[in-house]
Amino acid sequence: MVKINERGRGKFKPAPDYTIEDVKRILMEKIAEEIDTVVEDESDFTEQEFKYKTNKFNVVSLFCGAGGLDLGLELAGLEVAVGTDKAMEAFKDKEKYDSLRHESVFHHVYSNDIFKEALETYQKNFPNHVYIHRKDIRKIKSFPKGNIVLGGFPCPGFSEAGPRLVDDKRNFLYIHFIRCLVQTQPEVFIAENVKGMLTLGKGEVFKQIVEDFAAAGYRVYHKLVNARDYGVPQIRERVFLVGIRNDIDYKYEFPKETHGIGKGLLPFVTLKEAIGDLRDNPGKYYKGSYSTIYMSRNRKKRWDEQSFTIQASGRQAPIHPDGLPMKKIDTNKWIFPDGEENNRRLSVKEIQRIQTFPDWYQFSDGNNMKISENGRLDKIYKQIGNAVPVLLARAISKPIAEWVVDYLNNPNKYIKKEDKKSNQNAIQLELPV
Structure with a gap:
């Protein structure tokens, strides 16, 4: 390009x-x-x-x-x-x-x-x-x-x-x-x-x-x-x-x-093991519609799988595992069979766990009340997604x-x-x- x-x-x-x-x-x-x-x-x-x-x-x-x-x-x-x-x-x-x-x-x-x-x-x-x-x-x-x-x-x-x-x-x-x-x-x-x-x-x-x-x-x-x-x-x-x-x-x-499949290796760590205890208390998460680009591929993993790569964007965060799997209905087009209202992006607390930061690690959103909650949250998603x-x-x-x-x-x-x-x-x- x-x-x-x-x-x-x-x-x-x-x-x-x-x-x-x-x-x-x-x-x-x-x-x-x-x-x-x-x-x-x-x-x-x-x-x-x-x-x-x-x-x-x-x-x-x-x-x-x-x-x-x-x-x-x-x-x-x-x-x-x-x-x-x-x-x-x-x-x-x-x-x-x-x-x-x-x-x-x-x-x-x-x-x-x-x-x-x-x-x-x-x-x-x-x-x-x-x-x-x-x-x-x-x-x-x-x-x-x-x-x-x-x-x-x-x-x-x-x-x-x-x-x-x-x-x-x-x-x-x-x-x-x-x-x-x-x-x-x-x-x-x-x-x-x-x-x-x-x-x-x-x-x-x-x-x-x-x-x-x-x-x-x-x-x-x-x-x-x-x-x-x-x-x-x-x-x-x-x-x-x-x-x-x-x-x-x-x-x-x-x-x-x-970790992996084979002799002497521990099983891969699953989403259920990592964030299962946060289902009833996930904390704040990025809210908003899903773009055509976002819906062009699967964004949702099962509880017994590992997350997609956590990106440096709240809008691009993967979908929480609960509910029905996403369904492909056309080339580069997926839907939520159980509706958007029954699906949400992973929360800040959840991606923090998935990036293996300890729960005590505190993230700053800049505390700028002139920007929206989504905007402040996005600063945290960016930090966590950019991290090793x-x-x-x-x-x-x-x-x-x-x-x-x-x-x-x-x-x-x-x-x-x-x-x-x-x-x-x-x-x-x-x-x-």
Whole structure:
């Protein structure tokens, strides 16, 4: 797809059949444009403002949103510190969790985003020592140091759910994630994105992204995973990239699936297990009619299944399992046999559970009474839908957490001094450092 200068849905037109060379040229042009957006002004902070801990792996979080990836990482770090049973039991209760979370091997230092309500949510749920920075990442001159950098960089241009634009400027915000890596050289990074990034531009976009992360001085491991394979009651495929700095003698391996069909696997978690107890008290949910596009496919799962992917929109939330299944009556046309009045979208509390946030996690709607209740609720749906499911983040982070325990006790065991790479690896990107 390409974007033309028109309003409305007609602004997107089929793209020409780009060759791989065309895609490469477009990518390099857009990367250069993105680098030019960096504002060379004074930094917003000094290193003295950050609360580092020398006996922890200090965390810098970019595009942090409501904190799903951050919370999962912290939970994995707590699990290796105090044991799985104790960590998971505490996770159910805010008071218990807050009393233990400082024992995690991960210590959050800095988090950045531009989504006001998401940062309010983050602040409600993370310790007050975290420096929360609301600023466009393209205007940050220098980044704080850390041992691990996290980030689910924005993905609308990659998503298969909308217009897939090779030259969408949102595809290139990852360059600023790489700027952070080049400047601060953390031992590890974790990045997450949608499945669609694998195939956009005949695969050249993803290839370029991996090459750029590697050029910052990292061995990059990547894998497409499904959240339901790790105990999340949702069919949600996402790509993770894990980078280990070149001078670190550690090979990351993605965790094996824990749930599924087969020997040694736990059963998939169902909607009934996840939200069945909320049937009589679901809380607030997005109300309104269903568009032709919404009704063009099935939006309803059974109680014994996993949810469709939770999207960043209240209007696009899946339908609650109660009542009759939706029925297909024509090509791209489904109906509710028992009527719209007997069906509703999943509530905020329900999608929070499906994204495996604990019940105690508080979400901010901005408290702006000038907009409708639907509008305020939509801000929460957006935060939850954009987040990495907490238990998926925990699973991806767990191998790193286990390694960190040993690394913190004996870092020299893992440093290959003779092979250490410097920022010269990023010269090909011409990144400001």
